[in-house]
Amino acid sequence: MVSIKLDRVTKRFGKIIAVNNVSLEIAHKEFMALLGPSGSGKSTILYLIAGIYKPTSGRIFFGDKDVTEIPPKERNVGLVFQNWALYPHMKVYDNIAFPLRLKKVPEDYIRKKVVEVTKMLHIDHLLDRYPYQLSGGQQQRVAIARALVKEPLVLLLDEPLSNLDALLRIYVRAELKKLQKKLGITTIYVTHDQAEALAMADRIAVINEGKILQVGDPETVYNRPSCKFVGGFLGSPPMNFIEAGLEYANGDVYMIIDDNKIRVPRQYIEIINKLRPDKVIIGFRPEDTVLVRKERDIINRTCFYGEVYAVEPLGREYIITISINAKLIKAIVPRDQVFISGEKTVVCPLEEKIVLFDVKTEKALELLI
Amino acid sequence: MSLRDVEVRARKTEAIIALAIILATSPIIIGFSLIILSSFSKSMVTNFDPSSFHLTLENWINLLQGKSAAVGGLKENILKYTLNTAVVALGVSLVVTLVGTMSGYAISRMNFRYRKHFLLLILLLHAFPGSVLIVGVYFIYRLMSPIAMGSITTFSFFYVIIARASLEIPMAVWLMKGFFDLIPWEVEWAALIDGASRLTVWRKVMLPLVKPGIAAILLFGFLAGWQDLIYVRTFLAEKTLATFIEYNLGTLEFAEMPLVAAAATLYLLPTIIFFITSQQLLLKVSLAGLKR
Numbered sequence: 230m231v232s233i234k235l236d237r238v239t240k241r242f243g244k245i246i247a248v249n250n251v252s253l254e255i256a257h258k259e260f261m262a263l264l265g266p267s268g269s270g271k272s273t274i275l276y277l278i279a280g281i282y283k284p285t286s287g288r289i290f291f292g293d294k295d296v297t298e299i300p301p302k303e304r305n306v307g308l309v310f311q312n313w314a315l316y317p318h319m320k321v322y323d324n325i326a327f328p329l330r331l332k333k334v335p336e337d338y339i340r341k342k343v344v345e346v347t348k349m350l351h352i353d354h355l356l357d358r359y360p361y362q363l364s365g366g367q368q369q370r371v372a373i374a375r376a377l378v379k380e381p382l383v384l385l386l387d388e389p390l391s392n393l394d395a396l397l398r399i400y401v402r403a404e405l406k407k408l409q410k411k412l413g414i415t416t417i418y419v420t421h422d423q424a425e426a427l428a429m430a431d432r433i434a435v436i437n438e439g440k441i442l443q444v445g446d447p448e449t450v451y452n453r454p455s456c457k458f459v460g461g462f463l464g465s466p467p468m469n470f471i472e473a474g475l476e477y478a479n480g481d482v483y484m485i486i487d488d489n490k491i492r493v494p495r496q497y498i499e500i501i502n503k504l505r506p507d508k509v510i511i512g513f514r515p516e517d518t519v520l521v522r523k524e525r526d527i528i529n530r531t532c533f534y535g536e537v538y539a540v541e542p543l544g545r546e547y548i549i550t551i552s553i554n555a556k557l558i559k560a561i562v563p564r565d566q567v568f569i570s571g572e573k574t575v576v577c578p579l580e581e582k583i584v585l586f587d588v589k590t591e592k593a594l595e596l597l598i
Numbered sequence: 599m600s601l602r603d604v605e606v607r608a609r610k611t612e613a614i615i616a617l618a619i620i621l622a623t624s625p626i627i628i629g630f631s632l633i634i635l636s637s638f639s640k641s642m643v644t645n646f647d648p649s650s651f652h653l654t655l656e657n658w659i660n661l662l663q664g665k666s667a668a669v670g671g672l673k674e675n676i677l678k679y680t681l682n683t684a685v686v687a688l689g690v691s692l693v694v695t696l697v698g699t700m701s702g703y704a705i706s707r708m709n710f711r712y713r714k715h716f717l718l719l720i721l722l723l724h725a726f727p728g729s730v731l732i733v734g735v736y737f738i739y740r741l742m743s744p745i746a747m748g749s750i751t752t753f754s755f756f757y758v759i760i761a762r763a764s765l766e767i768p769m770a771v772w773l774m775k776g777f778f779d780l781i782p783w784e785v786e787w788a789a790l791i792d793g794a795s796r797l798t799v800w801r802k803v804m805l806p807l808v809k810p811g812i813a814a815i816l817l818f819g820f821l822a823g824w825q826d827l828i829y830v831r832t833f834l835a836e837k838t839l840a841t842f843i844e845y846n847l848g849t850l851e852f853a854e855m856p857l858v859a860a861a862a863t864l865y866l867l868p869t870i871i872f873f874i875t876s877q878q879l880l881l882k883v884s885l886a887g888l889k890r
Contacts, residue, residue, distance in 0.1 A: 281790065316803055375792070
């Protein structure tokens with residue numbers, strides 16, 4: 230088992246740049262999620278690591294060893310595909326034994342290994358079936374068993390859960406995480422589902438248009454997004470964004486949202502005074518938003534007025550959509566707090582949770598200093 | 599009107615369709631039945647006249663012993679003709695399958711310049727009937743044929759096989775391309791990552807998955823070679839069953855027709871056997887785009 234390092238890796242397909250100058254390090258035994266929308270190049274990065282694609286430029290290392298030129302069969306990686314890619318003409322046993330048979334190890338050893346790995350994944354009763362006789366969840370486990378049976382250095386998972394139904398997905402999510410920790414195998418997990426990435430990974434790399442936007446543990450990526458895209462991609466519902474003008478008056482700074490004039494969050498005062506922008510994008514998460522009815526209930530200095538636009542009961546909580554001069558934002562409120570459409574309300578994002586972004590580059594202001 | 603599922607037709611409609619199909623195919627079925635019947639008769643069974651049927655095995659015995667026409671008394675070696683036919687048929691079948699499978703794979707997997715145009719060109723080639731091309735094919739034959747007369751027979755076999763196969767190859771390539779298209783890239787990649795070489799992937803994963811396609815083009819190739827008359831007649835230095843029958847029909851006044859009927863029946867046999875035994879397979883072929 231090894232660490233993985235991508236050093237300024239670029240992959241072009243004709244004129245399209247699928248992966249653009251990506252550098253990334255994945256530690257030994259780490260569970261790294263590559264998160265991004267479809268077409269962002271995350272699967273391409275995975276296939277580059279597996280050796281299916283050769284990088285146009287840049288190097289890939291497993292530990293200290295440069296594997297850039299090494300063909301996939303000599304890299305000793307296990308890969309689980311989105312569609313699982315089982316061999317339809319082979320029984321489950323032969324599917325899982327296939328990698329070992331290619332290594333020409335004795336048949337009793339193969340049998341021992343196959344039984345061992347299928348027992349671990351609870352599919353040892355399915356060995357005589359063909360893939361088409363299995364359910365989606367079972368096929369997925371066969372695919373994982375096939376990837377694990379040769380004891381690979383690295384486990385690569387390409388959206389393995391996206392073909393399972395929603396309930397099973399949540400169940401398998403926990404199981405996969407546990408398995409990874411138990412085996413202590415360096416794992417890269419590609420997904421477009423932010424909930425999956427947050428739930429499973431040690432660290433998340435958010436990718437868009439072939440570039441890595443932010444790498445960090447789930448906590449950081451969720452709470453301190455480095456740019457507007459990351460904030461808008463993670464979370465359900467995602468982060469709210471409102472554009473605001475800035476007013477500088479006798480040493481104080483105010484943010485102007487239409488008729489509302491609010492204070493700049495404390496953590497940004499110094500930054501703003503240094504950068505002196507005339508506009509910013511205010512970002513805050515729906516769950517970090519408090520709604521109050523009356524002005525006297527206002528909890529902090531960053532509140533503004535709005536009108537309730539729609540109410541969505543979700544059982545555990547309510548999602549309230551609020552219109553601020555025709556711009557919509559969302560807030561999550563406890564279910565005992567009742568709102569009706571058309572009602573006037575005061576929106577109070579928690580001051581310390583607010584993130585300000587630059588209008589032009591859409592990067593968080595603190596990164597621009 | 600009773601309720602029914604979309605796919606289920608009314609009984610009455612179904613009966614009418616069945617009747618129409620029987621009527622449409624009856625001339626062919628009757629024709630073939632008369633030939634088979636005549637091969638067991640002393641004289642030809644014609645005009646739906648059962649009185650002209652006199653059971654005998656003489657035709658078949660004569661045929662297999664190599665007696666052709668009672669009048670001409672020429673010794674004709676039918677077994678050798680059958681063998682010639684089989685050599686041509688198997689040769690065509692083999693060439694079509696080899697070329698079709700490999701180029702089908704290449705066209706399905708490789709992305710090269712003008713790939714689309716190339717595919718359309720192949721289809722265009724298939725649209726030309728073989729008889730239209732025969733002048734050109736004969737020209738090449740003359741250019742290539744060896745000067746030594748001893749080797750002309752061998753050469754003509756090779757030439758007929760290659761020429762006839764090239765007529766079948768466009769269809770085979772398209773069919774195999776369709777089969778390979780159905781196999782996702784990921785299955786191939788999975789095998790590469792599992793530690794297989796390109797050749798092993800091809801042999802252990804790809805080929806088993808396109809088996810029905812290979813069986814189909816093997817069969818189509820064989821039947822094409824077996825049935826061919828015009829190429830064999832033009833280029834082959836020896837006779838096959840087809841040219842033998844054609845030759846006898848050319849000398850209608852002297853030909854022993856029941857004997858020719860027996861030869862024709864022998865000639866029909868593989869086609870009939872293959873179509874009956876491979877019905878399932880051929881159905882699968884037509885569904886290849888929808889189902890695996």
